[in-house]
Amino acid sequence: MGFRMRYFDLKRKICDIRMLAIRGIAEAGSGHPGASFSAAEIMGVLYHRKMRHLPDKPDWEDRDYFINSKGHSAPGFFATLATAGYFPPEEMETLRKLGSRLQGHPVRYTPNEVQSVPGIEFSGGSEGIGLSVSIGIALANRLDGRKNHVFTLIGDGESNEGQIWEAAMAAAKFKLHRLVVLLDRNRIQQDGFTEDVMPLDPTRDKWSAFNWNVIEICGHNVEQITDALNKANEMKDRPTIIVANTIKGNGIKHMTNNPQWHGKAPPREHTPILLEELRSECFIAPSIIAGQQENYEEKIKNAERGGADIIHLDIMDGKFVPNTTFFSDTIKQLRRITTLPFDAHLMIENPLDHIQDYIDARCDVVTVHAEMCNESQFLQIIDKLLSNGISPGIALNPSTDIPSWLYSHLRDLDVILIMSVNPGFAGQKFIPAILSKIHEINQKVRKHGFRGYIEADGGIDATIVQKVYEAGARIFVAGNAVYGSGDIHGAIIQLRHKVNVALERKLLDESNAIGIRNDWLKTRKHILIPLANELGIEEELHALK
Amino acid sequence: MLLSNEQKKSDMRGAYGDALVELGTDNQNIVCVGGDTTDSLKIKKFGDHFPDRLFNVGIAEANLVSIAAGLAIGGKIAFASTYAAFLPGRCLDQIRNAICYPNLNVKLVVSHAGLTVGPDGASHQQLEDFSTMRAIPNIQIIVPADAVAARYLIRSISMIEGPFYVRLARPASEVLYDDNALFKVGSGNILLEGSDATIIACGLMVSRALNAAKQLKANYGLSCRVVDMFSIKPLDAHLVAKCAKDTGAIITAEEHNMIGGLGSAVAESSSESYPIPIKRVGVRDTFGESARDGEIDALLEKYGLDTKDIAHAVIECKKRSKK
Numbered sequence: 131m132g133f134r135m136r137y138f139d140l141k142r143k144i145c146d147i148r149m150l151a152i153r154g155i156a157e158a159g160s161g162h163p164g165a166s167f168s169a170a171e172i173m174g175v176l177y178h179r180k181m182r183h184l185p186d187k188p189d190w191e192d193r194d195y196f197i198n199s200k201g202h203s204a205p206g207f208f209a210t211l212a213t214a215g216y217f218p219p220e221e222m223e224t225l226r227k228l229g230s231r232l233q234g235h236p237v238r239y240t241p242n243e244v245q246s247v248p249g250i251e252f253s254g255g256s257e258g259i260g261l262s263v264s265i266g267i268a269l270a271n272r273l274d275g276r277k278n279h280v281f282t283l284i285g286d287g288e289s290n291e292g293q294i295w296e297a298a299m300a301a302a303k304f305k306l307h308r309l310v311v312l313l314d315r316n317r318i319q320q321d322g323f324t325e326d327v328m329p330l331d332p333t334r335d336k337w338s339a340f341n342w343n344v345i346e347i348c349g350h351n352v353e354q355i356t357d358a359l360n361k362a363n364e365m366k367d368r369p370t371i372i373v374a375n376t377i378k379g380n381g382i383k384h385m386t387n388n389p390q391w392h393g394k395a396p397p398r399e400h401t402p403i404l405l406e407e408l409r410s411e412c413f414i415a416p417s418i419i420a421g422q423q424e425n426y427e428e429k430i431k432n433a434e435r436g437g438a439d440i441i442h443l444d445i446m447d448g449k450f451v452p453n454t455t456f457f458s459d460t461i462k463q464l465r466r467i468t469t470l471p472f473d474a475h476l477m478i479e480n481p482l483d484h485i486q487d488y489i490d491a492r493c494d495v496v497t498v499h500a501e502m503c504n505e506s507q508f509l510q511i512i513d514k515l516l517s518n519g520i521s522p523g524i525a526l527n528p529s530t531d532i533p534s535w536l537y538s539h540l541r542d543l544d545v546i547l548i549m550s551v552n553p554g555f556a557g558q559k560f561i562p563a564i565l566s567k568i569h570e571i572n573q574k575v576r577k578h579g580f581r582g583y584i585e586a587d588g589g590i591d592a593t594i595v596q597k598v599y600e601a602g603a604r605i606f607v608a609g610n611a612v613y614g615s616g617d618i619h620g621a622i623i624q625l626r627h628k629v630n631v632a633l634e635r636k637l638l639d640e641s642n643a644i645g646i647r648n649d650w651l652k653t654r655k656h657i658l659i660p661l662a663n664e665l666g667i668e669e670e671l672h673a674l675k
Numbered sequence: 676m677l678l679s680n681e682q683k684k685s686d687m688r689g690a691y692g693d694a695l696v697e698l699g700t701d702n703q704n705i706v707c708v709g710g711d712t713t714d715s716l717k718i719k720k721f722g723d724h725f726p727d728r729l730f731n732v733g734i735a736e737a738n739l740v741s742i743a744a745g746l747a748i749g750g751k752i753a754f755a756s757t758y759a760a761f762l763p764g765r766c767l768d769q770i771r772n773a774i775c776y777p778n779l780n781v782k783l784v785v786s787h788a789g790l791t792v793g794p795d796g797a798s799h800q801q802l803e804d805f806s807t808m809r810a811i812p813n814i815q816i817i818v819p820a821d822a823v824a825a826r827y828l829i830r831s832i833s834m835i836e837g838p839f840y841v842r843l844a845r846p847a848s849e850v851l852y853d854d855n856a857l858f859k860v861g862s863g864n865i866l867l868e869g870s871d872a873t874i875i876a877c878g879l880m881v882s883r884a885l886n887a888a889k890q891l892k893a894n895y896g897l898s899c900r901v902v903d904m905f906s907i908k909p910l911d912a913h914l915v916a917k918c919a920k921d922t923g924a925i926i927t928a929e930e931h932n933m934i935g936g937l938g939s940a941v942a943e944s945s946s947e948s949y950p951i952p953i954k955r956v957g958v959r960d961t962f963g964e965s966a967r968d969g970e971i972d973a974l975l976e977k978y979g980l981d982t983k984d985i986a987h988a989v990i991e992c993k994k995r996s997k998k
Binding site (some may be wrong): 191195237238240251252253255256258259262263264265266267268269270271273274292293296297299300304 | 703706708727728730732733735737738741742743744745746747748749750751753768769771772773776777778779
């Protein structure tokens, strides 16, 4: 496996993929947003974390191959190639236009092919063919003694094609263990839901019966995708299919799970609002030291089941803060039970001395306190983290401002954690003055090239989370709000609901500002109706009918 | 170049198998994909020599040609072979989108084309492949008339980058060429010179065209030129125009539906370059039927593809010719 891209860097790249895809589709006036969005994480993880490939040398003979068999996800595929450096992202604006290199469906690249961009191995568009082609590539690689992989994205609608099953038989016959299929199981095809048009379930059993190694995951969870791809690597006698359960249109709420958006473009004037929505991805990060129960494994499992995005780990040394919690050895134990990203918040003295322990414990995000390091130490820390594919973060106590030396390093930083209580103990009240601090810091750091995420930590619950979101935070550490209640799942859902309401309000304001509020209300109606009361738009929505 | 009237028989499929083994010996990148017909196509021999390089995918033609496309993407020269009824019959879209559109180095070599499949009947008698293949950009179409031609042309196309469709027949053909004969993709070979009319034929119809020419000479004193147009696409337009000009009448003969095949290609070409009367001999837009191996000549006669049908067409065409 090659370089491992940091969690938040990857999340940002995937956000870029969706934004580029929707800009291209809106500009073209046609295209397939649904399939581009359901497979965004799959393609993002492949190109940015898993595949061995060289954008400057697309014909490198030891490259891993990506075959986009479900060619209608072209906008997402093109966008992925653009984020990986195969062509300039601005070219997405030419999608589907006369004379463009970005055709309606991908075209295999050769140096004299003017209707294609480097990196495209296979001309997609006619469904059901790409898996067979992948078999041919894998056979050729094997004949040549190469150890590269072929990754093939297929669709569930596409699986209606009999050729998929011809190929399924053949790949097993030839024992192509370096062939990995990713099934974008979004359950929607052009005419409606797959199980109505042509049922595919029991999907796992079918592929198992065809002698494939089958792994089922959530296809929007980048850690699960990574983990499944790593497990596929271990197979030695058969091909692997990763059944990635996805949501068609994931990322834009009114497009999700709606067959109508399989192959329809949004109006161009919606683009700024859609981009805003895509930029607004939020993360709920339960902090496992909160609550009564001391069994961290149990707490993590409950948070995962409850829909947490990341796990916040408060490391306290009894020196920088009065309390002591746990250290890297505990994290090593916990790492085995989940693929959820670990967000380690080091409330310790001399973080540089200990940073390697948290790298070795396979944390995904490591945040150190600005009060505990100078610029030189911080640079050493950030270097170590970046070179190990870990997202670096810096934490600020309530009374600490951004150190002036940090401004020149913001581009490398993924997280700025702003304490909204004084660190050391769980169960404190959110300090209201922190809201304006979050807002100011967010404004300031964006101007200096910060592309990461603001994390708010301390006293966050359903009563305050909307304001914290509005101030600019996107990662919400929740301790007692999650573990203090008896209902972890319910608590996470409530937090997310509150954030969603704040998001809808923001998008409505945006639609107002660009003069399309009525149109936006209509487009978004089925999302807004359940929130109408909280948003105070009941009468407005009623008037639409 | 043309052999005398010895009536020796020649096995095109055997020649294909032999050529593949020769090519595979010289070049490790030659691979072959078969579809449960490897014995029949004589590619089993290739597999005996190079077990790693023959892939039998069973009765799955769409998969067969698409795997060949993948092998070509992986840098191989991929031969894909099964019966003509099913390749291109069952995988036209894959040939179009997976092979021709990306212009991949895949050689589709099929056998058992035309009525002369015999006993298997109409389901197995491919009569529309020229028409469908001709209409797809990038692919070139080759129809050898005997084993020498087959062997030579298989070797030629392996050295030309890009997709080819090569159509072979099931029965042994008459031997038309000696071992030193030359063939060039995009050209036709004049097998017999003549000045009153030209018979342009391909595949098994070439020997019948020669016989027709002999009969016409003997019975009517007509001097017919006979062209083996083994390259259906690209068509030798220069030769077609020359024949039109030199002889004033062209008769085509093919084991294919009259719609869209060699006759259509020649008529299209000549009507744009040097319009003259043309008469086409082919299957008249109908399906064939079973016939035992001993009845193949009678089968061709029933469907209007006999020597006498060619001779008749020449006489009819001459009536309209101004020359």
